[in-house]
Each structure stands twice: as C-alpha cells, then as structure tokens.
Amino acid sequence: MFLAAIIAILVAMALALVRAFIGPTLYDRILAVNMFGTKTVLFIAILGYLMGRPDFLDVALVYALINFIAIIGVLRFFEYKKADPEEEVK
Amino acid sequence: MSFFIDGLSWALLIIGGFICFSGAIGIHRFPEFFSRMHAASVTDTLGSGLILIGLMLQTGGEVIVLVKLILILLFILITSPTASHALAKAALHGGLRPMQGSHKNDKEDVLNKFGRQNTSDDEQ
C-alpha cells in the first residue's frame, strides 16, 4: 500500500517535472519546482517507512525547510533581475 | 483495533496519493499560471496532509517518528500558502495577469496598479 502511494507521488513528480520544463512562464517553473519539492518530502517520508528507516524523516524535514527557503530566495533575487520580457508575456 | 487503524491508514494513503496525482494533472489541465497555482495547492494541503496522517497511524507507538511527522505537516501547512502567496505577488508584479471569467468586474480594475513599476521597459 505504501507502494501505491509512492507510485502516485512519483507520477505527480514526473508531471511537475514536465511542467517545469515546458514553462511557459518563469512562475510556472517556480511553481512546479515548489510542488516537486513537496512531493519529494512525501516521497522520502514514505520511503523511510518502506525501508524501515525512520531516520529518513530528518532528511524529509530538511527538505521542507530548504525548499521553502530556496523558493523565497529565488523570488527575492528574481526581483533584482529584470525579467526576460519574451518569456513573460506569453 | 489494529486492523481498523491499518485499514484507515491504507485508505488515507491511497486517497492522499490520488489527490497528489489529481493536483499534478491539474497543473497540466488548467489554462494559465494562476489557476495552476490552485491545483498545486491541492496537493500541498490535502494530499500531503492525508499521506502524512496515514503515515502517523503506522508509527506503532514510536513517539519520535510521530513528532517528526507532525513537524513536517505543520511546516508544510505554514510554508506552502506563504510560498504560493509570494509567488502570486511576484507574478503580478512581473506583469502576469490572471484570466478572468464571466464575473469580471469592469468598473473597478483592481489589478491595474500592479505591473513593472520599477522597471523602465514597460511595453505591454
């Protein structure tokens, strides 16, 4: 049953990845990365159970922390950088 | 009793997995960025919530594991809306406009003051 959940999450991760590649806007990509990060947290947490290693949860927690900080960082520095107009208007 | 808890936890895991999957479908089916954001928040909130609660039921009395799962859940529930809000705001300032449906309020365009005020090239 863990397996079923893991497969669902993997599929969701793959779909998010596709969204990150095709864009079309920058924000779509950031959104996809954020979602991918959340999925990874879940993935690692379930994997910890599947393999009987609850210490994986530490990794998951770090992931959640870092994911948030990375997204904020991306947005912060994006404000400095002028957006590429072509990519945006689409 | 343990059978009942197991069943509940399996159900939560499967429903959670399905919701995550739906959210992922959503970010492909929805037409533009702002609506995709809602799809993403589906997986962030209910999807991860159900999966993590499902895992919590499986801890088998290990308090540490339980506490860590709760911390992860709390953390996701606090950061996910914050991140999406920041993202939406940044997108608005970046010049992206949400698509509006039949209830568009023509009298007051609440969004017109957004945009690239602090940039010089605003040819839109």
Added chain:
Amino acid sequence: MTALSLAFTKDLFASVMLTGIYSLLSAGFFVLMDAVDVAFTEAAVGAGISTILMLTTLTMTGRFENRKLHHPKIALSVVIVTGIMLVMGTVDMPAFGSPSAPAQTHVAPYYIQQSAQDIDIPNIVTSVLASYRGFDTFGEVVVVFTAVIGVLALLEFARVERADSEKPVPMLQHKILRIVSKILIPPIMLFALYVQFHGEYSPGGGFQAGVIFASSIILYAMLFGIEQTRKAVSVPVVKVLSALGVLIYGSVGIASMLNGGTYLNYSVLAENDVTGQHIGIIVIELGVGITVATAMILIFLTFARRIGKTEEETA
C-alpha cells in the same frame, strides 16, 4: 535526463531552477540507495544553498555581461574536453554497485565491521568520516575555509567603499513573508543544531548542520536586508569563528598527540577508547559545522552586498 535538458535550456534562470530539481532528484536516488547522509547533503546544499548562490551570481554576472566579450568557442571546448575526460575516467571504474569494486572489497567491510566495536556509533557514515578518514575530512574543512578566503579576497577588498545607503528592502513590506519567517527562523536554527549534535545517531552532521544554519541566516538576510544582517551577526565575529572552526578541528588532533596518540586518533582522549572516540567526533563535527556555517554566511553576505553596490552604480 534532467542534466541533459539542463544543457539545452537557454534561459539561465530556468536552468538554475532545473539544477534545483536535479539535485532534488539525485537526492531521491541517494535515499533509494540507502546513502542517507549523501542525500542529506544533497538536499541541503544542492537544492537550497547552491540555487541561491547561483542566482546571486547570476544577478551579478547579468550586469557585467553586456560589457564583456564572450568566448563561447573556448568555453565550449573546455567543457567538451572535461566531459571527454570524465567519460574516459568512468570507463575504468567498476560497474556500478558491483561487489568486486575496490571500495567494496577492501575498506568498506572493514569500516562496517570495525565501526561498531571501535566507536560504538549507530551512524556508520559519521564514524567513517570523522574517525577513520579524519585526515580527509580535515582537508575538506580546510578547503572550505580557503574558498571563503578566496571569495573574500576577490570581492571584499575590491569593493568600492562608499557610504552604506541601503535601498529599501522590498520584502520587508511583505507582511506575510515577514511574519512567517520570523516564526520559522528560530526553529530552523534549532533544527540545524539538532542535526549538528545528533550526527552520530541519525543522518547528518557538521556539514549539513552548517548549511542549514547558514540558510536560516540567509532567509533573514533576504527579508531584512544585507546590511542589517551584517550588523546583527557582526561579520568580524563570523570571520573569526570560521577560522576557529578549523582551529578546533586541528587542535583536537594536537590534543590527541599530546595524550600520546597519533594525530587525530581520538581514542587517547579519554581513558576509555570508545568515550575518547565519542568526544573526538563531537568536537570535530562542531568544528566542521562552525566552519561551514560561517563560510556560507560570509560568502552569501559578500556576494549579495556586491549586488547591492553594482545596482547603485548602474542606477
């Protein structure tokens, strides 16, 4: 696969984002292969810090690009040559995960078997890194330290001195972000310290802890501005601390020599071998953590400040 599309994406920003995904992915693989510590590092460093640092660099170089001449051919050939060399290198390597690989036959069984009785620490990776491979890890810490000195030498001293007139920080007006970050920063710091001191029992250790701690400071800096952060954490103190981290590591080695052992042999630090190893590892991890955290903070603050300066100049 991610790496491939990475190479083809023209948009620099998009490629930075994809790097983030790439490290998330590889971390997933590491977890699958049961290399939790590596995954931990990848999670903390790859997904978080490196993304932010790369973006910082991007904003910097973005400003200079117009003036600079590009030599894409040279760059390309360098990349190709390196790539070919890497591929040639991997040809010699044993098949992935094959049990006859040298790493698996010689040292690994020894470490795994001996670790339990010599050091008595559940997390094998920590004991291997800090104890059997004490020298290597020491070398890595010194490398990190040297990197900081390099960055500081390049950026700090070349900086144009002018009055610190900081622009209003855009994110401080961001109510939600401000409040949520204020709530989150102390727990993140505590979690970093938890990772720091539980390196023996669960995945993680000084390096990861340092990165997490630094990222909490970076989060603060992103919201409250570089100058205020520089004041609050007081950069001179941070600089001293980063040297101190290396010193702590080194002096543990010397202490063990004074007690009659070889360099970095912690068994002699206490009457009991195992206790000695414990003490040695905790102190050394602390050294690593301090150095890494301060190194990251310094690099970030210096880079980010530089951006602020160039913004003013071009404006």
Added chain:
Amino acid sequence: MKKKTNLRYIISLIVVLSLIWIGNSGFFNGLLLSLGAVSVAFVVFMAFRLNILDEESQPLQVSRRIIVYWLWLLKALVESNLSVIKRIWKGPKSLDPVVARLPMSQETDMGKTIYANSITLTPGTTTLDIEGDTMIVYALSYDAIEYLQGGDMDRRVKRLEE
C-alpha cells in the same frame, strides 16, 4: 533594538524550542540534554541578536484559540479541496476565475497574515496582495468569493486576535 524585548516572548521561545529538541532527539542522556540546553540558549541568543523576538514571532495572544480555529479550517480545507479536485477532472471549462477586493477586519499584521494564509491554504482561493485593510483575492469560481464575502472566516480570525 528599540523594542523592549519582553520576557514572555523569551520564555515562550525557550519552551517551543525545548519541545522541538526533545521531540526530535529522543535521547535522554546527560550529554545530549545538556547539548540541547546549550543549543536552545544559543538560538535564543541569536534570535535576540536578529531582533526577531516579539509578538510577531511568538504569537502568544493567538495560541489558545488557534486549535478550535484549525479544526474549523480543516473542514473548510477538505470542502474546498474536493471542489477543486472536481474542477480538475472536469477540465478547464468548469473554471470561472474572478479577482475581487475584499475587506479585512483584523487589526494586527499577525491577524491579517493568518487570514490571508488561510485563504491561500484553501485551494480555489489565493491572496494576491494585502493593501491596508483590504486584500485582493483570486478565486477559481464566483462561489468561493461569495463565501468569503459572507465573512465567516474573517470573523473567526478576528476572534483570534482578542
């Protein structure tokens, strides 16, 4: 450091951090407990240096009622999730997005943050920006906006502030 750091916030931070440490560590030998104490002390010191010890980082005034609020929010969360999932499977034609400006009655930034985050947390509605006493909300459908205009959530968050 203009603001006088209130002792209450320090104590609350210490309690929260200690709980996190104990909950995560699970080792109760003297060494790790003392290391924990040192860590908590260090983090409190850092928080003090960074000047983030105030009513915004330790929302004491909110803490007691928040549990009831969360339970209520949970229900709202499930409902809105279901509606969005339905829309996902029905396809983009079921969308009727709308942007609206809504008043918010909260006085403190903390209350506004809770309100805005609750709105974003429930799928189907996203806070785009806060301006003074109003916020701009983007919703997937008009019902969601109507629901928010009803002011139930607004009132509940307002109650948290008292």
